[in-house]
Ligand SMILES: Nc1ncnc2c1ncn2[C@@H]1O[C@H](COP(=O)(O)OP(=O)(O)OP(=O)(O)O)[C@@H](O)[C@H]1O
C-alpha cells in the first residue's frame with residue numbers, strides 16, 4: 001500500500017494558497033557576462049572556466065554555424081520574438097576561487113535555497129540513495145557521494161570538472177550524439193554552454209544509486225545553457241534523474257539545454273526528468289522558454305536507452321528526447337507526460353531512428369491539456385533499410401480538461417525495409433463529468449478528483465519513474481492542474 | 487434526517503421536468519424502498535439528492551440534518567455522510583481501487599474530525615469488510631470498476647459504503663445484476679449497516695430484495711411523483727399486480 005494518492009491529495013491542498021510554491025527569489029550576487037552574444041562573449045565564458053584551447057575552438061565553431069542558422073518555426077508553438085543580444089550568457093554565484101570541499105563551505109544562502117526546493121543534500125539523502133550534482137545558475141557547487149562512486153570507477157561531476165579532469169573522455173564523446181550544428185538551439189548551446197553534468201560508468205559496472213541533478217534558474221535575465229554528457233560503457237547500467245524548479249519572475253527566460261547519452265554494447269541508460277519550471281501566470285505572463293535537445297545513441301549491440309519525462313512547467317516546451325538505435329537488438333523507450341494549463345504550450349515527442357537489426361522502440365505519450373493550454377505530440381519513427389525485423393509501438397493518449405484547450409498528434413512514420421513494423425495507437429478523451437461526480441460523491445474535492453483521474457491517466461508513464469520521483473511527479477501534476485476546474 | 491418537500495427538478499440541458507413535486511420524509515434508523523416504472527425519475531431523485539450537476543431545482547426544498555442540502559456541493563454532501571451506490575458505477579482507468587477508497591475514506595474522516603488511518607489500520611478495516619462482502623483482494627488492486635463484472639461493481643459499491651459508514655445511504659438498484667448468492671451477501675452487508683443513527687433509501691424493481699432487507703416504508707414513484715406509500719406489503723401487492731394497479735392510485 002503506497003501513500004501516493006494521499007500525497008497527491010495533500011499536494012493539491014497545500015498548493016491551494018500559493019500555486020507555485022517555488023516562486024521565491026534568492027538574492028545572490030551574480031558575476032555575469034555583459035549582455036549580448038559575440039565571439040568575445042564566448043571567449044569570456046571559456047576563459048572564466050579556464051578551458052583548453054580545443055574546447056574554445058569547438059565553441060567558436062558552433063557559434064559560427066549558429067550565425068548561419070534560423071530559428072525553427074515548424075513546431076505548433078506561438079513564441080514571442082527572443083532577443084538573443086539582450087540576454088546574458090554567463091552568470092555564476094560569487095564564491096571563493098577554490099571549489100568547496102564539503103557542504104560546510106557552501107554559501108548558506110544557497111543551501112537555504114536548496115532546502116526550500118527540497119533538494120536532498122544531507123545525510124538522509126545517502127539513505128535515499130541519491131547522489132546530487134546540484135547546478136545553481138550554471139555553475140556546479142556541490143557534488144556528493146563522489147568518493148563512493150569513485151571507488152567503482154564511476155565519474156559523476158560537473159561538466160567543467162570533467163573538462164579539467166577527464167578531457168580525453170569529453171573530447172571523445174562531446175558532440176557525437178548532438179553535433180554542434182544539429183539545430184539552432186543545440187548550436188547556441190554548443191557555443192555558450194555554461195556547465196552541466198558529466199557521467200561515465202565503466203565497463204561492467206552497475207551504478208548502485210540514482211544519480212540526480214537539480215537545475216535552477218535564478219539571476220535575472222540569464223539564459224540557461226546546460227550541457228550533459230552521459231556515457232555507459234560496455235555492459236554498464238545507470239539511472240539518472242533530472243529535476244528542475246525555477247523562481248517566479250515576469251520576463252521570459254530562454255533555456256536551451258543539450259543532453260547526450262551514449263550506450264555502448266549491452267549498456268543500459270535510464271534517464272528520468274521531472275520538469276516544473278515557472279510556467280507563467282494565468283494570463284501567460286512570464287515563464288520559461290524551454291528549447292531542449294536530448295538524444296541518446298545505442299551504439300553497441302543489445303544496448304538500451306529509456307527516456308521518461310514529466311513535463312509540467314515552462315511557458316513553452318520544445319523537446320524531443322530521441323534514440324538512435326545503431327546497435328543490433330538495441331532498445332529505445334520514451335515515456336512522457338506533458339501537462340499544459342492556462343496558456344502553456346508544449347510541442348514534445350521523440351524520434352526513434354532504427355538503424356540496426358532487430359531494434360525495438362516503445363513510445364508512450366500522455367498529453368494533458370487544461371485551461372487554454374495547447375499540447376502537441378510530435379514523433380518520428382524511422383526504420384532504415386538495414387533495420388531488419390525492427391519494431392515500434394507507439395501509443396499517444398490525450399486528455400482534455402475543459403473545452404478551451406487543444407491536443408494535437410503529429411506522428412511521422414518512415415519505413416524503408418519490408419520486414420520492419422510500426423504500430424500506432426492514439427486516443428483523445430475528456431475527463432468525464434461522470435468520473436468527476438463519482439469521485440466527488442465519495443468525498444473528494446473537485447481538485448482532488450481531477451488530480452486522481454489525471455494520475456490514473458498517466459499511470460503507465462509514472463510507474464517508469466524511480467519511486468521518490470514518482471511521488472514528486474504526482475504532486476506536480478496536481479499543482480499544475482490548479483484552477484483548471486471551476 | 488431527510489425532509490424532501492415539493493421537489494421539482496428539470497434537466498438543465500433540455501429543460502424537461504423529471505421530478506414533479508416529491509414529498510418524502512426519512513427518519514434516522516429507517517429503511518425506505520422506492521419502486522416504480524422505468525424512467526419514472528428514481529435515479530434522478532437519487533442524483534439530485536447527491537448533488538449531481540446537470541439538474542436544476544425549480545421548486546421545493548430538501549433538508550438534511552436540519553441543513554439546506556441543496557446549497558451544498560456534491561463532495562460536501564458526501565463528506566456530510568450522504569452515500570450514493572450508483573446504478574451504473576463509473577470506471578476510472580489507472581486509479582487503483584484501494585488508493586481511491588483510502589482517499590475517499592480520509593476525506594470523509596477529516597470532515598468528521600477523525601485522523602487519517604495509517605496503512606496498517608486501513609488494511610485491517612479493509613480486510614474485515616472484504617470478508618463481510620465476500621470480495622477477493624485482487625479486486626482492490628485493479629483500477630476502479632475497470633473490467634469489473636456487473637456484480638463485482640455492485641459489491642464494490644457496497645464495500646465502499648461499508649468502509650465510509652455514511653449516515654444516509656441511497657442505493658440505486660444495487661440488487662440488479664446480482665446472482666442469488668451475491669444478493670444475500672450484499673443484503674447482509676447493508677443490514678450490518680442498519681442502525682438507529684442511519685437511514686437507508688433503496689431503489690429497486692424487485693420485491694425479492696425486500697425479503698432480505700426489510701423496509702419500514704415502501705414508496706412508488708411514477709411520473710416524477712410519489713403516488714403510493716405503504717409498508718412492505720405494498721411491495722408484495724405490486725409484485726402481484728404490476729404497476730397497472732397505479733391506475734387508480736395515481
Ligand atoms: N442527465 C440526463 N439527461 C437527459 N435525460 C435524463 C437525464 N437524467 C434523467 N433523464 C431522463 O429522465 C427520465 C427519468 O430517468 P431516471 O434515470 O431518473 O429513471 P429511473 O426511474 O431511474 O428509471 P430506471 O428504472 O430505468 O432506472 C428518463 O426519461 C431519462 O431519460
Ligand SMILES: [Mg+2]
Nearest residue numbers: 528529530573
Ligand atoms: Mg434508475
